[in-house]
Amino acid sequence: MEFEDKMREFILSFLETQPNQVNLKTVQKLIDYGKNNHYTAPKILNELYKMDQKHEQVLTATLDVDYVDGVKLFSKHAEKWLTPKGSAYLDQLKHLQNKADTMDFPGKTEIYENTDFDGYLSQLTSVSKTLKSQSERLTLQEFALELRHLLTDTKKLDKGALNKFKPFVDRNWTSLSTPMTPILVELSRRFLIENSYDG
Structure with a gap:
């Protein structure tokens, strides 16, 4: 499994556990939690930006990432982070992860x-x-x-x-x-x- 896919699976799995928390506080929690897995803040923010509503439409929110002025999040009062497309994508990533895992245990x-x-x-x-x-x-x-x-x-x-x-x-x-x-x-x-x- 590619590094980016693994990181995305981590991000989306975490966000899926945060209903009614579509806000920057959750993004901060995700970044803090990501440090345990050696995912840096810029890498996580970059993936969130690519998956947001304006780009891949995996997330319900839109992010404006500016490393000088900070991060802005537009959620339109969404109750969950993942769009239906995002949930299907996460299932696909989990399947890839499971498939990759089986190779580690001959x-x-x-x-x-x-x-x-x-x-x-x-x-x-x-x-x-x-x-x-x-x-x-x-x-x-x-x-x-x-x-x-x-x-x-x-x-x-x-x-x-x-x-x-x-x-x-x-x-x-x-x-x-x-x-x-x-x-x-x-x-x-x-x-x-x-x-x-x-x-």
């Missing part, structure tokens, strides 16, 4: 690979019904997205890669522990057993 069929990780993650996100607030549910979606990248990425697992989610996990451990077990087992297997796993 010996397993594509069906097994997809079912495995998708199953783990959908079990985890189904916990959202038990969470008390919309903010907690959004954090769960961000957490699941980060876990998906760790499960499907070939980069070396870093100590403390999920540190920023510690308060969230601590608060919701009772609900999260059961669906997280297979995910933690898979990540620890790579970290503790496959010492050559460093991409």
Whole structure:
């Protein structure tokens, strides 16, 4: 999967988890979150600009990016970031990502690979019904997205890669522990057993 496609999948997956938040504050959150994946602010803004309503029509909003005067966003009171075309495009990118991921783990069929990780993650996100607030549910979606990248990425697992989610996990451990077990087992297997796993 191309670097640009991977970054776009990250951007759109994040924005999809931010309903009724079509504003610059969300763009700032996206940029902050993107730093964890080594995506710089100019790169993210450039992709947002290319995908906006005026250009590729993947996003409902239009961006005016000026590196001197800053960024302006025109949303026309949109309730979600992705247009129907954008949602279809994100599905296509996720499919590409899943296809690319299966090549990283020889010996397993594509069906097994997809079912495995998708199953783990959908079990985890189904916990959202038990969470008390919309903010907690959004954090769960961000957490699941980060876990998906760790499960499907070939980069070396870093100590403390999920540190920023510690308060969230601590608060919701009772609900999260059961669906997280297979995910933690898979990540620890790579970290503790496959010492050559460093991409």
